[in-house]
Amino acid sequence: xxxxxxxxxxxxxxxxxxxxxxxxxxxxxxxxxxxxxxxxxxxxxxxxxxxxxxxxxxxxxxxxxxxxxxxxxxxxxxxxxxxxxxxxxxxxxxxxxxxxxxxxxxxxxxxxxxxxxxxxxxxxxxxxxxxxxxxxxxxxxxxxxxxxxxxxxxxxxxxxxxxxxxxxxxxxxxxxxxxxxxxxxxxxxxxxxxxxxxxxxxxxxxxxxxxxxxxxxxxxxxxxxxxxxxxxxxxxxxxxxxxxxxxxxxxxxxxxxxxxxxxxxxxxxxxxxxxxxxxxxxxxxxxxxxxxxxxxxxxxxxxxxxxxxxxxxxxxxxxxxxxxxxxxxxxxxxxxxxxxxxxxxxxxxxxxxxxxxxxxxxxxxxxxxxxxxxxxxxxxxxxxxxxxxxxxxxxxxxxxxx
Amino acid sequence: xxxxxxxxxxxxxxxxxxxxxxxxxxxxxxxxxxxxxxxxxxxxxxxxxxxxxxxxxxxxxxxxxxxxxxxxxxxxxxxxxxxxxxxxxxxxxxxxxxxxxxxxxxxxxxxxxxxxxxxxxxxxxxxxxxxxxxxxxx
Ligand SMILES: [Zn+2]
Numbered sequence: 417x418x419x420x421x422x423x424x425x426x427x428x429x430x431x432x433x434x435x436x437x438x439x440x441x442x443x444x445x446x447x448x449x450x451x452x453x454x455x456x457x458x459x460x461x462x463x464x465x466x467x468x469x470x471x472x473x474x475x476x477x478x479x480x481x482x483x484x485x486x487x488x489x490x491x492x493x494x495x496x497x498x499x500x501x502x503x504x505x506x507x508x509x510x511x512x513x514x515x516x517x518x519x520x521x522x523x524x525x526x527x528x529x530x531x532x533x534x535x536x537x538x539x540x541x542x543x544x545x546x547x548x549x550x551x552x553x554x555x556x557x558x559x560x561x562x563x564x565x566x567x568x569x570x571x572x573x574x575x576x577x578x579x580x581x582x583x584x585x586x587x588x589x590x591x592x593x594x595x596x597x598x599x600x601x602x603x604x605x606x607x608x609x610x611x612x613x614x615x616x617x618x619x620x621x622x623x624x625x626x627x628x629x630x631x632x633x634x635x636x637x638x639x640x641x642x643x644x645x646x647x648x649x650x651x652x653x654x655x656x657x658x659x660x661x662x663x664x665x666x667x668x669x670x671x672x673x674x675x676x677x678x679x680x681x682x683x684x685x686x687x688x689x690x691x692x693x694x695x696x697x698x699x700x701x702x703x704x705x706x707x708x709x710x711x712x713x714x715x716x717x718x719x720x721x722x723x724x725x726x727x728x729x730x731x732x733x734x735x736x737x738x739x740x741x742x743x744x745x746x747x748x749x750x751x752x753x754x755x756x757x758x759x760x761x762x763x764x765x766x767x768x769x770x771x772x773x774x775x776x777x778x779x780x781x782x783x784x785x786x787x788x789x790x791x792x793x794x795x796x797x798x799x800x801x802x803x804x805x806x807x808x809x810x811x812x813x814x815x816x817x818x
Numbered sequence: 819x820x821x822x823x824x825x826x827x828x829x830x831x832x833x834x835x836x837x838x839x840x841x842x843x844x845x846x847x848x849x850x851x852x853x854x855x856x857x858x859x860x861x862x863x864x865x866x867x868x869x870x871x872x873x874x875x876x877x878x879x880x881x882x883x884x885x886x887x888x889x890x891x892x893x894x895x896x897x898x899x900x901x902x903x904x905x906x907x908x909x910x911x912x913x914x915x916x917x918x919x920x921x922x923x924x925x926x927x928x929x930x931x932x933x934x935x936x937x938x939x940x941x942x943x944x945x946x947x948x949x950x951x952x953x954x955x956x
Contacts, residue, residue, distance in 0.1 A: 444830065450861040454869065464867045484864035533830070552826045553858040554915045556948045557903055558888060558895040567886030568905060575884070575931045628887035628900070628926045676858065676905070676915050681884050 424512035425519075427504065429460035433524070442529035444547055449479055449524030456520075468516035471503035472523065477808060478548065479522060481673040486685065488692060489516045490668060490808070515692075550674035562712060563635050565675045565805040567627035570715040572681035574629070577730030581629045584714035585620035586737040588633050588756055591711060593743055595753025597790040602639050603757040634714045636755035636764070643766040645773060659777040664699060664796075665813035667692025675805040682730075686723035686800050689811040693798070694725075697813040701725035704813070705794035706747060706775065708768045710802040711754040720800050721749070724811070748792045751775060765801040765810070772799045776816040821942040823894045828946070832859045834873040839939050839947035844876040846910055857912040878937040880906040880951065883913060887926045900924065906935055906951050919952035929953075 433451035435443070449472075457464050469489030470476045476492045489510045493499050500521055507519035526535065535547030559565055573579055592615045595601035603612040620633040653660040669685035669692070672678050694700050707726060711717040714733075721732035726747070735741045741749035752758040752771040759767055774780035776797055781789035795816040802809050828836050838845030848855045849863035850870040862869050885904035888895070895901070900923040906914045919938070921929050934955040939947040 442830075447831075447861055454862060454867075457867075464862075482860055482864065483862065483867070549829050549832055549858045549860070552829050552832060555824050555826050556942075557915050557917050558823070558891055558898065558901060559903060559915070560888075560892040560895070561890070563890065564886065564888050564903065568884045568903070571886055572884035572931070625887075625889040625900075627889060630886075674858075676913065681905075 421508055421512050425508040429456045429462070431455035431459050438528050439526075442532045443526055444529070444533065444535055445524040445526045446478075446482065446547060446549075447524070448526060449522050450482065452524065453479075453483070453520065453522055462518060467518055467520045469507060469510055469519040471500075471507055471519060471521045473499045475673070477670055477673040477804070478550070480670060481550065481677050486669055486671070486688065487516075488667070488669060488688075489519070490670060550676060554674060554676050562805065563627040563630050566713045566715060567630045568675070569678075569681045569719065569806055570629050570634075570713070573715060573719065573730075576682050579718075579730065579733060581631075581634075582617060582621060583733040583737060584634060584718055585617045587711070587714040587717050587733060587741075588620045589615055589617050590736040590739070590742045591717075591750050591754040591756045594748075594751050594790060595757035597743060598751075598753050598758060601753035601758040602637060603753065630713060630715075633756075636712050636760040637757075639759050639761055641759045641761035641767060643770050645766075645769050659779075660817050661773050661776040662815050662817065663812060664815045665693035665695070665697030666811070667694075667696065668808075668810045670808040672807050673804065675807070678806060681806075682719060684719060684723050684802060684806050684809055686720050686802065686809040686811060689809040690724045690798070690800065693811040693813045697815075699796070699813055701798075703796055704747075704798045705796045706751065706792055706798075707749045708751070708772050708775075708797060708799045709749060710764055710768060710800060711750055711756050712760065712764065712802065714756070716802055716806065717750070717754070719806070720802060720809075723809075724798055724800060726798075743790070748794065751780065751790045751792060763803075765803075768799050768801055769812075772797050772812070772814050776814055778816075821940070823898075823942075825942045825946050825948070829859075831861060835859060836946065838873075838875070839949060842939055844878045844937050844949060845873045846876040846908070847871050848874050848910075855908070855910040855912055857908065857914055874910075877909045880908045880914070880935050880937075882918070882929070882931050882933045882935060882953070883907045884931060885918060885926075885929055887923045902926070902929065904935075904951070914949070914951070916949070916951040919950055921953055 433448040470487050471491040473494035503521040595603045606613040623631040623633040667689040669688040671685040709717045709720045718732035721727045739745050740747045755764045781791040797814045799812040835845045846855050847859045851868035852866040854865045883905040889900045902918040904918040935951040936954045937949050
């Protein structure tokens with residue numbers, strides 16, 4: 417008997433770049449990608465704008481940005497030459513599950529031309545120049561770490577909505593309050609870290625400037641973290657001793673790769689990824705009882721709350737300012753202490769998942785040192801990860817087992 | 819003093835832009851089919867996916883879209899802190915990143931979103947003139 421995915425998707429077109437082989441005029445990997453994409457779309461009659469999922473080794477986000485695509489499915493599996501067969505497999509699964517109907521699998525690699533112009537490989541965009549026109553046009557301007565970029569979003573949000581830096585400082589203060597209930601949090605207490613323990617809004621405001629308007633307490637830490645989760649079928653879940661937390665909805669999207677291409681500095685693709693997740697779940701913002709929001713910076717959390725429909729535009733910070741997000745509040749947010757005060761190693765998506773599992777499985781009470789702990793009574797949780805420079809988003813709607 | 823900050827390595831399809839900077843011109847890519855200007859330069863129009871692209875000479879004028887003041891920097895930019903970075907809305911459409919001239923980084927509240935700016939070019943080496951933008955009027 418055939419498997420469940422039998423004939424659930426098909427390859428409907430295939431094309432190459434305009435020129436292949438030992439090119440006299442060297443071309444970049446990106447050029448080879450774009451030519452091939454353009455050709456396969458012409459062959460099939462599918463407009464580039466109709467592509468819903470992009471599968472490539474490495475920087476799918478840069479390819480999407482070049483084409484101004486806002487995909488619903490992004491895959492960058494890069495495990496060697498067989499990656500593209502795997503991309504087809506992943507695309508088939510995405511199509512079978514109803515997330516997308518049209519997937520692009522794309523390759524561009526200037527193995528020969530790279531001898532003259534560099535930039536071999538599909539993901540080697542780090543050098544700028546021939547391989548990345550976006551980096552070519554931005555690398556002269558002194559932007560370095562994440563704060564240097566994110567500060568621009570805060571300034572635009574303040575301009576558009578009349579918010580103030582002090583509004584966002586409440587996010588840092590409340591998130592620290594959660595950390596003081598979590599012995600695992602790096603900033604749990606003064607004993608654990610010299611700058612740990614409770615903080616005030618004034619302290620957030622008066623801390624060292626990193627990239628105005630961001631002071632250091634508006635920024636997440638960079639620490640060490642490792643984590644893992646297991647996703648399984650209902651059949652497997654039924655025979656395990658651990659409680660399941662169900663994935664009711666999931667969605668993903670992106671706005672840009674380089675912040676230069678961020679259309680609206682007060683909005684992220686979380687609006688789209690959340691819409692997909694809510695639709696899959698048959699639920700909406702009003703059904704959510706708590707949230708775990710990637711808080712690389714206070715502004716990230718505020719904008720995300722707005723994008724997820726948890727607060728009106730321009731009022732995301734109010735969830736923290738009026739205490740709803742705080743311990744004991746009606747809508748707990750970032751109950752582990754967040755990237756701001758719990759842990760952030762560079763990529764914070766995994767800690768979001770772990771805390772969501774703990775909260776919804778009733779195991780969030782750390783219960784050491786006699787603390788009252790951080791366990792809430794929430795049965796539903798929206799989780800949103802943000803990557804890059806407010807670039808990419810993944811949203812999950814999770815629900816507790818009844 | 820020799821220019822000591824990071825200098826972009828130049829692409830292939832972006833050559834008309836860099837050639838323009840040497841003559842004090844801000845060359846911009848425009849689509850011949852939908853007539854829209856885009857930035858950064860693409861191999862295909864990001865708006866309508868046409869491959870019929872041309873270069874036009876831009877006005878070199880625009881307005882501040884948003885900005886930030888960098889107090890922490892890396893490499894050669896360290897000694898320049900604090901300095902103001904900004905995204906510029908071009909009069910022709912779309913947006914460029916810059917380090918903003920003609921503003922006081924210690925008075926960030928006085929910088930106005932929407933302020934008029936004009937481009938100027940700084941020689942980084944004989945092949946590379948880097949565009950920077952200066953506030954000309956609030
Ligand atoms: Zn066009």
